[in-house]
Ligand SMILES: [Zn+2]
């Protein structure tokens with residue numbers, strides 16, 4: 001199933017097919033929360049990466065030694081995180097997709113960076129930063 005995504009103003013548009021048996025990964029790290037405007041970064045991945053239909057206003061900001069973040073330079077929407085050199089294999093802000101995307105939360109990452117003022121009710125696995133950096 002091909003799903004189309006876009007930023008708030010529609011200048012950045014892309015599509016892809018969600019990676020099967022995965023879903024939405026929720027990152028609670030401080031960088032993701034600051035970048036996204038408060039809440040955690042909830043991300044999906046497409047099989048073989050995304051295909052861009054329009055990306056003239058897409059800007060990449062290098063946020064750490066490991067990765068960079070893509071946003072729309074026109075409307076400011078926070079769109080993607082990717083490891084350096086990952087090309088179009090990006091973690092996509094799930095809120096850029098239509099609401100019937102069909103993906104469910106499958107894990108929480110960097111939970112030791114999560115502040116105490118919110119919590120999620122699901123029972124999906126929780127991984128610490130060390131577990132994220134050491135694993136897959
Ligand atoms: Zn935009």
Ligand SMILES: [Zn+2]
Pocket residue numbers: 027028029030031032033041110
């Ligand atoms: Zn994060």
